[in-house]
Amino acid sequence: MEKSLVLMSCLLGLTMLGTSVQAATTSGTVTFEDDTTATAPVNPTDPGSPQSPADPNNPATGQTGTLTIDVAPAKIDFGTVTTSNAAKTYNAVGSYNQYLQVSDKRTTANGWKVTVKQDHALTNTTTNHVLTGAVIHLPKGTARNSLNATPSTIDTNFTTTAVDITTADQEVISAPNQTGIGKAVTTDTWTASGVTLSVPKLTARTGNYTNTLTWTLVAAAN
Numbered sequence: 001m002e003k004s005l006v007l008m009s010c011l012l013g014l015t016m017l018g019t020s021v022q023a024a025t026t027s028g029t030v031t032f033e034d035d036t037t038a039t040a041p042v043n044p045t046d047p048g049s050p051q052s053p054a055d056p057n058n059p060a061t062g063q064t065g066t067l068t069i070d071v072a073p074a075k076i077d078f079g080t081v082t083t084s085n086a087a088k089t090y091n092a093v094g095s096y097n098q099y100l101q102v103s104d105k106r107t108t109a110n111g112w113k114v115t116v117k118q119d120h121a122l123t124n125t126t127t128n129h130v131l132t133g134a135v136i137h138l139p140k141g142t143a144r145n146s147l148n149a150t151p152s153t154i155d156t157n158f159t160t161t162a163v164d165i166t167t168a169d170q171e172v173i174s175a176p177n178q179t180g181i182g183k184a185v186t187t188d189t190w191t192a193s194g195v196t197l198s199v200p201k202l203t204a205r206t207g208n209y210t211n212t213l214t215w216t217l218v219a220a221a222n
Contacts, residue, residue: 035105038062039070044099044187047144048151057096057192067112069217070185071101076136076213078197083204090199094192100141100173102186102217111177111220114188115169122197122209131209133200136165141188143173147180157181160188169216177220 041051041060054060058071079093100114116138122131143158144151157178163170175182 034066034107036064036066038064039068039101039103039185041071041101042146042185042187044071044097044101044189045144046152047101047146047185047187048148057094058099058101066105067217067219068103069100069114069215070103071099071187072215073098073100073192076192076195083206084199085202085204087201088199088204090197091193092195092197096192097189098192098195099187099189100215102173102175102182102188104175104183104186106183106219109219110179110181110183111175112182113174113218113220114172115216115218116163116165116172117167117169117214117216118165119212119214120167122211124205124207124209127205127207129205129207129209131199131203133203135198136213137196137198138163138165138172139190139194141173141190144187144189145182146185147183155186158186158188165213172215175220 038060041055041058043049043051044058057074059074060071061069063069076098077093078090081090102112102114104112118136120130122134122136123129140162141160143155143160144153145155145157148155157176158181159171159174159176161171161173163172173186173188175186
C-alpha cells in the first residue's frame with residue numbers, strides 16, 4: 001500500500017512538471033495633442049457654465065490656439081449726450097456685464113496678461129475734431145475661473161486693474177506664472193455703466209466721435 005502511494009505521488013509530480021504555462025501581451029498607448037479649437041463663450045459670472053443665449057454685447061472672437069481671447073466687449077457706448085463748456089464726466093450706457101474671456105490650454109507654460117490701448121483719442125471723422133485730453137476709464141474687473149470648485153466665486157489669484165486708456169498698452173488682468181493658475185477658462189467682468197468718459201473744459205463739440213480699443217493677450221516669460 002505504501003509503495004502504491006509513493007508511486008502515485010511520483011506520477012502526479014511528473015504530470016505537474018510537464019504542464020506548460022503560456023502568456024500573451026497587449027500594449028497600451030495614448031497620444032496627446034494640443035487642443036487648438038475655438039472656445040465658446042461662457043457665463044461671465046459662472047465660467048463653468050456656457051453662455052446661453054449668445055450675448056451680442058460680448059461676442060465670440062473665434063480665435064484658435066492654446067492661449068486665446070475668446071470674448072471681448074462689442075463696443076463702449078456713451079450714447080447721445082449734451083455738450084458742456086465745463087469739464088464733464090459721462091457714464092457708458094447699459095446695466096449689463098461686459099467681460100473678457102481668456103482660455104489657456106497650454107500644458108507646459110504658465111502665466112499671461114491682457115492689455116488694452118486705443119488707436120487714437122476720440123475723433124469726429126467728419127470734421128476731424130479731436131476730444132483732446134478726453135479719457136476713457138475702465139473700472140477694475142472681477143476675475144473668475146472655471147477650474148475652481150465653485151466657478152462663480154471671485155478668484156483672488158488674478159490681478160485686475162482699473163485703467164485710464166491711452167495709446168500705450170496697459171494691463172487689465174494678469175495670471176501669475178504659477179502652475180494651475182489661469183488655466184482652462186477665465187473671465188474678467190465689469191458693469192458697462194462703470195466705464196466713464198472724462199472730457200476737459202472747452203473741448204466738446206457736436207458730432208459723433210469714435211476710436212478703436214485693442215485688447216492684447218501676452219504669455220508670461222517661462
